[in-house]
Amino acid sequence: MHLLWTLIIGGIIGWLGGLIVGRDVPGGIIGNIIAGFVGAWLGTLILGDWGPRAADFALVPAIIGAIVVVLILSAIMRTSRRT
DSSP states (O other), X not given: OHHHHHHHHHHHHHHHHHHHHTOOOTTHHHHHHHXXXXXHHHHHHHHOSOSOEETTXXXXXXXXXXXXXXXXXXXXXXXXXXX
């Protein structure tokens, strides 16, 4: 049950990151989950482990990290479409 809850919260974090930036995460639901997990890892690495928590995610650093991941992914996708 914990794994399912973690996947749901990771997907929501990735979705929020894309929503705040105004860009869709490539890959749909799976892309949102991956962006949420990578964003949570990156945000916690950079900002530390603080703020409200859900499913072992520190939500504020995770959402900020997801925003960074979405920005990086959208920049990569934009440059790959040009070539």
